[in-house]
Amino acid sequence: MHVDVFLIQPLIALVFGILILILPRLLNYLIAIYLIFVGLVGLFPHLFSAT
Secondary structure: OOOOHHHHHHHHHHHHHHHHHHOHHHHHHHHHHHHHHHHHHHHOHHHHOOO
């Protein structure tokens, strides 16, 4: 199964949005994790792509 990063990003945004509504104090941690993940994908795209 091929999972594209562009498919994962909206799902992550949806889950983070729901979690922020339930637990607003998680906002800082969720944004930090998301930014680290997006940064790693940008720096090392070959790690997250299946050839």
